[in-house]
Amino acid sequence: MLDEKQLKDLLLPKIDSYREEVNALNDYMAENPEIGSAEFQSSAAIVTLLRKHGIETEYPFAGFDTAFKGVINPEKKERMALLAEYDALRGLGHACGHCASGSSSVLAALALNEVRDQLDFGVDIIGTPDEEINGTKCLMADKGVFDGYDFAAMVHMGPFSTATSEFIALDGLGFKWHGQPAHAAAAPEKGRNALNAARLFLDATDMMRQHVIEEARMHGFIKNGGEASNIVPEFAEVEFLTRAPRREDLNDITAWVKDCARAAALATRTEVEMFPVGEPFHELYISELGANLMRESFDELGIPCADQSGMKGSSDIGNVDYRCPAFHPMMGIGIEENCHTQEFADAMMTQGAHDAIRNSASLLLCMAAKLYGNPQLLQQIKADHKAYRGY
Template sequence: MSAGTDLAGAVEALRPELSALAVALYDEPEIGFEEHASVARIAALLDAHGVSPEVGAFGLDTALRATVGDGDGPHFAIIAEYDALPGIGHACGHNIIAGIAVGAFLAAAPVVESLGGRLSLIGTPAEENGGGKEHIIRAGGFDHVDAAGMVHPSSGSGTTSILGQRTTGVRRVAVTYHGRAAHAAGAPWLGRNALDGAVTAYQGVAQLRQHILPTDRIHGIITDGGAAPNIVPERAAALFYVRSAEVKTLRELTDRVVAVLEGAALSTGTRAEIEVDPVPPYLPLQTNVALTERWARALEARGREIPPPPVVPPQGGPSTDMGNVSRFVPSIHPSIGLGGPDEVFPHNAAFADLTVLPAALDALVDAAVALASAAVDYVADTELRAAVAAEFAAAGGRYRWA
């Protein structure tokens, strides 16, 4: 019996528990850094299979770490996410990600251990709102990891190509304008309108959008517009997301946005209090093709077709803190379709409902088998490890945001 067959059988045996986990997370969604019930469910499932996880790892209450195997062997980390979105629950499918990760870890763990390697399951909170993976990197959680991988669900029946999902980096820029209150009708000349600062900033950013790279994105909202119409607002605030496809251009675009915000204060006689990176920045994803090919090969063995990459790469794209991991260790982040109509896209409430349908749970099992296979291949195959390392080095090697 082949290792691939063993892994498939192990994941299939786990199907009822993995499906129940995905449904339970769907039924009780928790937002970032508040995933207490979610991480407890994952820990309980690991405990039931003889693995003792650490909950509260890396100084984060809802992070998790479980490791099996030899401390000196090749070390592969399987990444789990389990936070939800406010109001629309698991509309990004992190309940599926958690099921895939747990299934792959439990299936691959005994094989990796027998090969003299090491396998970790790292549960990462707050992908949506807090950059949990960057916090874990800063805490040293990936210092001794050699490669990492996770799988993200997508809409429709297709998956991404072996190049993985295209993402952009994102930085948050928060600004508060401080002015001077006055009676808006009786003595407006005594005031300095902080809302004018925020509106001028918003308009300036909108004008900047005409002169940025096709892969760049900037979007924002005004989060505070004052207290009452008859009071000149003494405080107003806005929050902008700045996205770019490369680390260098992400820094450059952020500087241009900050200049716009400072200019708005100058033109309105207000003071700008600017905070860059209130949440750790998310870096553009760097997919390791050599490793992703092994995932793709194993997925195709499950009878799933992987379409070729588009002739013209998509412009822009979402962001993930898995990008930070991918710049720190060789990583994969492919996606798998859950079935259903293509227009049911992540970050739509209908996508959360899709994640608990039979087709989605079938996809969970297939993706878990493929991820387990990629992890085992990495530990077992010295030539693959060399190819993965060479590709990572050619892309610039380990990078830490500073």
């Protein structure tokens, strides 16, 4: 069994052999952005590269047309998962940097594959499409795709490098109120105002804020509130998001929000229809052991690591973390602009992005070396995760 130093000495020099090919892969995806669940060219390009270098890859995978699973050392019981994202944003291309993030996981997988015969563990690289819209990792987690792994890891791109991100649980909710139209001046008593129901709902959820935990977030907007000022609105629609640091807290908040929707319908004598918007996202848990592991890896690679948390919001990586320990550090690409901006998208083919791909792959390999080179550390992280999750 190789120790941490031996694993790092074995793995890290292999990265440069594949940088040119992986940078070309990144640039191709950046030039040809595809939104969630339509990443046909992007996923095919990744799979072609994996298969070229002898990684047996299932594609499509798990019932998703643009998902894949490449397997290294299938006979090994101890296994890690590298997660690859490659979906773009509507209207902004790769402004979230998934072309570079996915490419970094590919680069790490190719390095691991080259020395597969010297490894005591197995590696799966899993293509996880559609993070931005539907959160396919949620559906994959429900299917058991991430069950049994020692850990799963990926690196996201950002304006600076850091070990941790604050991803909290999220529920997306849709509400449609159905009323009765009437002439607003001639016969308003015959109408039932759906817009009033939507307004009452938003007022009620505003009143909730003082009675829920401080860290909770609730926000939404009216998508449809009527057609004309002289007609009592017969239809109104609201899209609403609820968030909280832990799923157990969020479930009660979301139930309360639904009660507000029902109450608004009762008060206005309308009918309300409720439906999910996207998949429920769970929170990402990073233990102090896991955070220290990532910080030490940044330090040993000579990559400056900020003390502050990186991305804040919600992501389907949290649903992976409900199945196995998940790591989601952020790597700076050399610009100050945040994700989801045109400037970030424009930077995806620069030297800064290419360097971030190499640094991210190095970080993934360093983390793997630490965990498999120190079995006690790996077991401590898994035990801590199990205790937190209660499984």
